[in-house]
Amino acid sequence: MLPPEPEHGRKTFPLISECDLSSVSHNSIAADLDGTLLKGTLSFPYYILVAIDAGSLLRGLILLMSLPIISVIYIFVSEHIAGKMLIFITFAGIKIRNIEAASRTVLPRFYAADVRRDSFEVFNSCQKKVIVTANPIVMVNTFSTEFLGAEKVIGTEIEVDQRTKRATGFVVEPGVLIGEWKKLAVMKEFGDDLPDIGIGDRKSDHDFMSVCKEGYMVPKDHFASLVSPQCLRSQSIFQDGYLERPSSYVVDYIWLPLRFLLYPFRAYINLTLIEGILKCAYRQMW
Incomplete structure (x- = not known):
């Protein structure tokens, strides 16, 4: 099943900073x-x-090793396939659990x-x-509903083998929810209202934004202000005060194989250094 042909001449949308909630009553948002x-x-x-x-x-x-291939396919072939x-x-x-x-x-x-x-x-x-x-819905549903206060998450559904209760790795139709599929999902969820x-934040979001009464783009900003985690709907996982950006976790993981490779050299240098210090100390004593 294929999505409808995309409309040509996509409309442009104002930035999120231009949204004035005080002047208009907004009851729903996608x-x-x-x-x-x-x-x-x-x-x-x-x-x-998750992996x-x-x-x-x-x-x-x-x-991690597959990232270059996935990136090339995403840019030059198809976001859906990637x-x-x-x-x-x-x-x-x-296992799904x-x-x-x-x-x-x-x-x-x-x-x-x-x-x-x-x-x-x-x-x-x-x-x-x-x-x-x-x-995938299973990946973001808890955070979206409990911490952001979302009523519902519309996303990609992963296929689960009902006998083994394990994910097959495939996705349920219509597949990865991007572009026109987002638009159709929003129209189905909201109906006439x-x-x-x-x-x-990207062109592929224009499809579902175009059916909303007002649409706003969120520009990429490395210095954008962040919400304090304590201001979210739930703080049940923040009691230990530990929060970290996922990028730092990934960087540590990337360095893990290199640390194993460098370990013999570090051990050799440390042992050689200790041996030299002991020999020098022994000569000074005698």
């Missing part, structure tokens, strides 16, 4: 997640976290450290809040 409600535009670090926590270090390493590859490598063969556990206990503390203030204030001011994302506001 918002993208990565790059919109979250400052980070890439979801890959979160997939790495390691719900799967294994080996799975995380395979996913998304399917990312989901397959991350989830194939993992392990994925749910990682999404409930690990991901929220990383997501919470990356929530943009400007877009979240607009999102939080509406009554009916729906998140429309290409990410379409969202008052639609916010996104």
Whole structure:
């Protein structure tokens, strides 16, 4: 099943900073997640976290090594195919309860450290809040509903083998939710009463934003102000005060193999240094 042909001459949308909630009553909103409600535009670090926590270090390493290929396919071939590859490598063969556990206990503390203030204030001011994302629902549902206050998450559904209760790595039709599929999903969810506001951060979000009464773009900004995690709907995972950006976690993981390779050299240098110090001390004594 293929989505409808995209409309030519896409309309342009004002920036999120131009949204004045005090002058107009906004009851409903449809918002993208990565790059919109979250400052980070890439979801890959979160997939790495799930692959390691719900799967294994080996799975995380395979996913990391696959990144160049996935990136090339995303840029030059198809965002849809790249998304399917990312989901397959991350989830194939993992028990669904392990994925749910990682999404409930690990991901929220990383997501919470990356929530943009400007877009979240607009999102939080509406009554009916729906998140429309290409990410698997099982991966973002807990954070979106419990911490951001979303009423529902519309996203990609991963296929689960009902006999083994493991993810097959494939996605349920219509596939990865991007472009026109987001638009159709929003229209199906809201019916005749379409969202008052639609916010996104990339051209593929224009499809669902175009059916909203008002649409706003969230520009990429490395210095965008973030929401304090204590200001979110739930703080149940922040009691230890530990919060970290997922990028730093991934960097540590990338360095892990190199640390193993450097260990023999470090041990040799340390032992040689200690031996030299002992010899020097021995000569001084005698």
